[in-house]
Amino acid sequence: MGQLTRTGIAIDDDLLARFDRFIARQGYANRSEAFRDLIRDRLVGAAVEAPEAHVVGTITLIYDHHSRLLPEKLMDLQHDHHDVIIATTHAHIDHDTCLEVLVVKGRAKQVQKLADLLIGTKGVRHGRLVMTSPSVVLTQTA
Numbered sequence: 001m002g003q004l005t006r007t008g009i010a011i012d013d014d015l016l017a018r019f020d021r022f023i024a025r026q027g028y029a030n031r032s033e034a035f036r037d038l039i040r041d042r043l044v045g046a047a048v049e050a051p052e053a054h055v056v057g058t059i060t061l062i063y064d065h066h067s068r069l070l071p072e073k074l075m076d077l078q079h080d081h082h083d084v085i086i087a088t089t090h091a092h093i094d095h096d097t098c099l100e101v102l103v104v105k106g107r108a109k110q111v112q113k114l115a116d117l118l119i120g121t122k123g124v125r126h127g128r129l130v131m132t133s134p135s136v137v138l139t140q141t142a
């Protein structure tokens with residue numbers, strides 16, 4: 001944990017009022033933690049853009065398990081990229097729909113490639129990749 005440094009910023013009254021309402025809805029106890037989270041979010045976003053960055057994350061998939069050969073295709077892709085996948089969770093959302101969440105770890109370019117392949121597979125209705133950088137979010141302050 002780094003040392004805390006106090007800093008001041010100039011900000012438009014209306015923008016600050018909107019920010020205060022936003023963070024109240026989000027449940028933040030104070031502005032400082034909300035600002036720190038915003039900064040971390042931008043730093044993580046910048047860090048994971050580098051193809052060689054070490055990232056962790058999740059790939060979420062929604063698909064119809066009746067879609068012809070789709071479960072087999074998705075399983076084959078996952079076996080082909082077993083070195084990137086730490087864990088998978090599968091939930092049967094309703095009679096037709098599956099939700100799958102893959103926990104992934106590796107270089108940003110590997111994780112992105114796997115996500116593109118899975119999400120782009122015919123029959124996958126929706127997919128989302130979330131990447132974060134463990135090294136950027138390590139520093140926590142009170």
Ligand code: NI
Pocket residue numbers: 065090091092093097098099
């Ligand atoms: Ni299912």
